[in-house]
Amino acid sequence: TVRKLFLLPGDGIGPETMAEVRKIVAYMNSEMKAGFETDEGLVGGCAYDAHGVAISEGDMAKAMAADAVLFGAVGGPKWDAVPYDVRPEAGLLRLRKDLELFANLRPAICYPALASASSLKPELVEGLDILIVRELTGGVYFGEPKTITDLGNGQKRAIDTQVYDTYEIERIASVAFELARTRKNAVCSMEKRNVMKSGVLWNQVVTDVHKTKYPDVKLEHMLADAGGMQLVRNPKQFDVIVTDNLFGDMLSDVAAMLTGSLGMLPSASLGAPDVKTGKRKALYEPVHGSAPDIAGKAVANPIAMIASFAMCLRYSFNMIKEADTLEKAIANVLEKGIRTGDIMAEGCRQVGTSEMGDTILAE
Amino acid sequence: TVRKLFLLPGDGIGPETMAEVRKIVAYMNSEMKAGFETDEGLVGGCAYDAHGVAISEGDMAKAMAADAVLFGAVGGPKWDAVPYDVRPEAGLLRLRKDLELFANLRPAICYPALASASSLKPELVEGLDILIVRELTGGVYFGEPKTITDLGNGQKRAIDTQVYDTYEIERIASVAFELARTRKNAVCSMEKRNVMKSGVLWNQVVTDVHKTKYPDVKLEHMLADAGGMQLVRNPKQFDVIVTDNLFGDMLSDVAAMLTGSLGMLPSASLGAPDVKTGKRKALYEPVHGSAPDIAGKAVANPIAMIASFAMCLRYSFNMIKEADTLEKAIANVLEKGIRTGDIMAEGCRQVGTSEMGDTILAE
Numbered sequence: 001t002v003r004k005l006f007l008l009p010g011d012g013i014g015p016e017t018m019a020e021v022r023k024i025v026a027y028m029n030s031e032m033k034a035g036f037e038t039d040e041g042l043v044g045g046c047a048y049d050a051h052g053v054a055i056s057e058g059d060m061a062k063a064m065a066a067d068a069v070l071f072g073a074v075g076g077p078k079w080d081a082v083p084y085d086v087r088p089e090a091g092l093l094r095l096r097k098d099l100e101l102f103a104n105l106r107p108a109i110c111y112p113a114l115a116s117a118s119s120l121k122p123e124l125v126e127g128l129d130i131l132i133v134r135e136l137t138g139g140v141y142f143g144e145p146k147t148i149t150d151l152g153n154g155q156k157r158a159i160d161t162q163v164y165d166t167y168e169i170e171r172i173a174s175v176a177f178e179l180a181r182t183r184k185n186a187v188c189s190m191e192k193r194n195v196m197k198s199g200v201l202w203n204q205v206v207t208d209v210h211k212t213k214y215p216d217v218k219l220e221h222m223l224a225d226a227g228g229m230q231l232v233r234n235p236k237q238f239d240v241i242v243t244d245n246l247f248g249d250m251l252s253d254v255a256a257m258l259t260g261s262l263g264m265l266p267s268a269s270l271g272a273p274d275v276k277t278g279k280r281k282a283l284y285e286p287v288h289g290s291a292p293d294i295a296g297k298a299v300a301n302p303i304a305m306i307a308s309f310a311m312c313l314r315y316s317f318n319m320i321k322e323a324d325t326l327e328k329a330i331a332n333v334l335e336k337g338i339r340t341g342d343i344m345a346e347g348c349r350q351v352g353t354s355e356m357g358d359t360i361l362a363e
Numbered sequence: 364t365v366r367k368l369f370l371l372p373g374d375g376i377g378p379e380t381m382a383e384v385r386k387i388v389a390y391m392n393s394e395m396k397a398g399f400e401t402d403e404g405l406v407g408g409c410a411y412d413a414h415g416v417a418i419s420e421g422d423m424a425k426a427m428a429a430d431a432v433l434f435g436a437v438g439g440p441k442w443d444a445v446p447y448d449v450r451p452e453a454g455l456l457r458l459r460k461d462l463e464l465f466a467n468l469r470p471a472i473c474y475p476a477l478a479s480a481s482s483l484k485p486e487l488v489e490g491l492d493i494l495i496v497r498e499l500t501g502g503v504y505f506g507e508p509k510t511i512t513d514l515g516n517g518q519k520r521a522i523d524t525q526v527y528d529t530y531e532i533e534r535i536a537s538v539a540f541e542l543a544r545t546r547k548n549a550v551c552s553m554e555k556r557n558v559m560k561s562g563v564l565w566n567q568v569v570t571d572v573h574k575t576k577y578p579d580v581k582l583e584h585m586l587a588d589a590g591g592m593q594l595v596r597n598p599k600q601f602d603v604i605v606t607d608n609l610f611g612d613m614l615s616d617v618a619a620m621l622t623g624s625l626g627m628l629p630s631a632s633l634g635a636p637d638v639k640t641g642k643r644k645a646l647y648e649p650v651h652g653s654a655p656d657i658a659g660k661a662v663a664n665p666i667a668m669i670a671s672f673a674m675c676l677r678y679s680f681n682m683i684k685e686a687d688t689l690e691k692a693i694a695n696v697l698e699k700g701i702r703t704g705d706i707m708a709e710g711c712r713q714v715g716t717s718e719m720g721d722t723i724l725a726e
């Protein structure tokens with residue numbers, strides 16, 4: 001089989017961390033006959049510099065045709081003043097929308113070797129393993145109108161629109177329930193039904209999907225603000241959290257930070273399985289951003305990018321054993337005390353981006 | 364002088380905790396000739412039970428006429444299924460909107476005696492003193508359309524609308540900068556300008572207000588998701604945070620939980636000063652909710668309610684000395700190891716709601 005990977009390293013530390021994934025892909029091709037075919041494009045600020053847009057039509061077409069997209073990171077102070085429609089993030093948002101990647105899976109796990117790096121007390125995060133399932137193609141990110149209007153008299157009015165249809169909530173809820181069945185079988189749905197109509201509908205639809213298709217899964221509802229509190233108070237109470245695009249953005253960042261493992265956390269953005277082939281479009285990216293302050297210094301932590309590739313093996317190519325092996329290699333290297341600067345601790349050995357990648361590959 | 368207080372204890376633990384404020388008011392009237400006149404009304408579920416609405420027109424009129432409103436809490440499982448327009452929260456939202464209480468001040472402070480109760484490592488929260496300034500009458504809470512429409516075929520569409528005008532951002536930014544000048548002189552503004560047009564306008568207006576009126580204050584901008592992360596990673600980096608209604612809801616709850624002092628945190632919601640009298644409408648309420656699980660058991664922590672009254676003395680009546688005294692009394696009682704159940708610790712003495720109120724009054 002040929003497995004088509006499209007790489008979009010993007011800006012900042014994206015290219016450096018993607019280079020470490022390339023090594024693993026090359027190894028799997030030569031030693032394991034994995035048959036990966038890779039192509040590479042531009043996204044974000046570098047695409048703007050080259051083409052004046054955050055992603056070119058050519059690269060969009062390649063992303064559409066690939067089995068999986070690996071995405072690094074976008075943005076940086078250099079592009080802070082570019083027009084809204086071509087800002088670096090627009091490339092990522094277009095990929096999510098046009099590939100219909102409605103399901104964003106963000107594991108927040110605490111690597112045992114790093115529990116002490118959390119700002120939370122270690123006993124609260126040791127063994128933490130939450131999966132946040134975030135809706136990614138709807139809500140306030142894409143709803144129209146989305147405008148700034150000049151009202152005269154020096155006044156402007158900005159409008160963003162949160163829109164959710166039943167089917168959008170149904171499909172993300174189903175993903176959450178399915179995944180819960182492979183884990184601790186518990187879903188917590190978060191919204192603001194006490195303030196938002198979209199929260200009311202969200203709550204109803206999740207309740208219906210649960211009743212008709214997944215009555216065996218434990219379901220709880222929580223207001224999103226209370227959910228943020230509970231994440232800080234006692235994160236281990238959660239298994240799978242399902243929530244909308246904007247709440248998912250906030251809550252997954254808080255959850256990621258709780259683990260103390262921000263530079264280690266991957267994510268997967270998945271579309272619906274094709275009715276004929278069963279294949280789903282997919283994009284994999286680290287939860288962390290482009291970290292312009294350390295870009296180009298060869299010190300960035302490549303683990304989130306590598307762990308994103310492990311998710312790619314698991315969800316796009318059903319290479320479960322290989323994904324497990326890669327994830328185990330990451331955990332082992334951490335256990336051995338090999339660290340990049342961001343997670344450096346007493347008694348550990350500090351390495352750069354490339355050595356971290358090599359060590360994981362060797363492992 | 365006559366000082367008109369309108370009390371809205373609401374549901375759950377609201378009435379029990381408000382009773383402790385009544386004791387302090389009575390004391391200040393008899394011993395200090397404070398001249399408080401109190402009246403009381405219904406809000407939330409209890410108002411719905413009595414009148415079929417979350418607050419009656421009569422009580423709204425009294426709230427409008429008062430110098431300050433003291434609000435307990437609303438809601439509980441009993442009213443989970445009441446229609447959206449008359450749900451308990453609707454009473455609170457109407458008060459905020461009709462009184463034009465656009466500025467919500469939420470201090471997140473860590474009482475030294477309680478630093479170990481935080482889920483964060485004590486060194487990260489000891490001495491923490493953040494003020495979150497949340498916009499309270501705009502954004503997605505009140506924007507129109509706010510609807511659920513039946514599309515047929517079993518599909519519904521829910522819409523909420525985030526709307527911000529320049530003047531709304533200007534006035535809340537000014538409040539934040541003014542308050543920063545009385546503190547550590549630093550403001551961090553949070554929005555999602557990379558995704559939301561309202562974030563773009565928010566960022567521009569805050570920048571303009573800063574440049575034209577408050578160039579002496581340190582101003583930083585942060586994306587709201589990154590802000591949530593930074594609150595967890597290193598909360599002491601912040602002095603004043605200014606943000607919109609929905610982000611403020613989430614971020615202030617996360618910040619409150621960080622302190623380990625959730626049952627202790629007050630809030631003030633302020634209107635604009637009247638052009639003639641200089642008086643501003645105001646409502647004071649605890650950050651915590653109605654806690655239906657412990658309601659009626661005389662064990663609730665009244666400190667957040669009492670601290671809300673201290674904010675009322677400070678902001679509505681300019682009784683700075685009295686506010687300081689009351690806040691000091693709370694801190695002293697905690698230092699002495701007197702605790703309600705929610706903050707109980709080794710070696711402390713556990714008391715009920717009423718004894719906690721009495722002890723603070725005695726102090």
Ligand SMILES: CC(C)[C@H](C(=O)O)[C@@H](O)C(=O)O
Pocket residue numbers: 089092093249557558588
């Ligand atoms: C870069 C930005 C548009 C994006 C988002 O808001 O979704 C990021 O914060 C994320 O969480 O993936």
Ligand SMILES: CC(C)[C@H](C(=O)O)[C@@H](O)C(=O)O
Pocket residue numbers: 194195225452455456612
């Ligand atoms: C009760 C609810 C409507 C309210 C809000 O969302 O504003 C509460 O969470 C708060 O923060 O005061």
